[in-house]
Amino acid sequence: MVNFLIGIMTTLSIYSIETYTSIEANNELTEINTSAYSYKYSDIKAFQILDNKCNVCHRKRNQRRIFTKENMETWANDIYKQVFVKKRMPKGKNIKLSSNEYQELLTWISTTKKNQNGIKF
Numbered sequence: 019m020v021n022f023l024i025g026i027m028t029t030l031s032i033y034s035i036e037t038y039t040s041i042e043a044n045n046e047l048t049e050i051n052t053s054a055y056s057y058k059y060s061d062i063k064a065f066q067i068l069d070n071k072c073n074v075c076h077r078k079r080n081q082r083r084i085f086t087k088e089n090m091e092t093w094a095n096d097i098y099k100q101v102f103v104k105k106r107m108p109k110g111k112n113i114k115l116s117s118n119e120y121q122e123l124l125t126w127i128s129t130t131k132k133n134q135n136g137i138k139f
Contacts, residue, residue, distance in 0.1 A: 060129050
């Protein structure tokens with residue numbers, strides 16, 4: 019009887035460990051997929067902001083720095099400096115960024131920096 023109970027306890031322990039391991043692996047995959055989605059979503063939102071709020075002026079006054087989906091990551095550090103540190107952009111009274119747009123840009127810049135520092139999604 020004791021051996022029977024020990025056998026049942028051992029079997030349950032093994033299944034419990036296997037279940038925990040598979041749940042842990044699944045959580046890691048979910049976290050990676052969520053990060054990839056967040057990165058892609060912030061990328062899309064950031065480009066919409068750059069295109070609607072920044073490129074309007076850049077097309078007229080600074081054509082060398084028109085933002086595209088292909089080049090926007092290369093400008094991420096400069097955008098951060100001009101918008102958040104120096105607070106020079108956007109210029110003019112007609113074009114303003116909402117607090118939500120500021121947050122979207124900041125999220126995109128931070129995920130871009132993570133991606134450039136070797137964290138691949």
